[in-house]
Amino acid sequence: MLAMMCGGVKAQEVLDTTSVNAKLLTAEGNKMPKYKSGVASLMQYLANNLKYPKEALDNGVEGRVYTRFLVNKDGVVCNVRAVRVELHFFNLKKMSEKSGKSEEALRNHYSKLFADEAARTFYNMPKWKPAKLNGEKVGAYCTAPVSFAIPRFTNTKIGR
Numbered sequence: 001m002l003a004m005m006c007g008g009v010k011a012q013e014v015l016d017t018t019s020v021n022a023k024l025l026t027a028e029g030n031k032m033p034k035y036k037s038g039v040a041s042l043m044q045y046l047a048n049n050l051k052y053p054k055e056a057l058d059n060g061v062e063g064r065v066y067t068r069f070l071v072n073k074d075g076v077v078c079n080v081r082a083v084r085v086e087l088h089f090f091n092l093k094k095m096s097e098k099s100g101k102s103e104e105a106l107r108n109h110y111s112k113l114f115a116d117e118a119a120r121t122f123y124n125m126p127k128w129k130p131a132k133l134n135g136e137k138v139g140a141y142c143t144a145p146v147s148f149a150i151p152r153f154t155n156t157k158i159g160r
Contacts, residue, residue: 033071033140034129042144050121052148053113060090061110065118065146072139075127082115083143118146 035042056063064086070079087110089095096103122144131140 030134031129031132033075033131033142035125036128045125046121046146049124050146050148051117052150053110053117056110056113056148057150059095060150062088062150063110063114063148065114065148066143067118067122067146068141068143069122070139070141071128071130073130073137075130077122077125077128079141080119080122082111082118085111085115087111087114114146114148117148121146 035045065082066084066086068079068081068083069077071077087107089106089110092103092106096106099106101109130137132138
């Protein structure tokens with residue numbers, strides 16, 4: 001259904017916020033897309049809705065997905081894609097030997113797990129406040145990093 005909503009966006013109605021067009025949105029009266037009350041509410045949404053891939057968690061794999069997406073003129077998130085994935089393995093060589101898969105195959109596998117979960121989470125977001133250019137709602141591309149980190153500490157008191 002999201003693909004149908006995004007399909008009607010015309011090229012001239014979409015601003016690429018990573019290009020020269022981003023300067024237009026910083027002019028008075030023009031606005032960037034905004035999730036609810038801003039970055040803090042976006043981080044809260046991600047914290048509440050992002051699911052750590054079980055296989056990655058079980059194998060101690062962490063990562064960060066740099067996600068690019070379109071907030072269309074109706075505020076719907078679409079065209080989500082991972083532009084870069086960074087992975088951190090506890091011991092990639094040992095994991096490769098144990099699984100019988102090459103290190104490259106493992107990197108590709110875990111990159112896909114993290115990228116798919118980041119995309120799922122963005123596609124399920126509530127609507128954003130769309131960008132405005134010269135008082136009209138327009139689509140605009142945004143980027144956001146999504147981190148997958150295994151908690152290192154617990155909430156237990158020291159000495160217990």
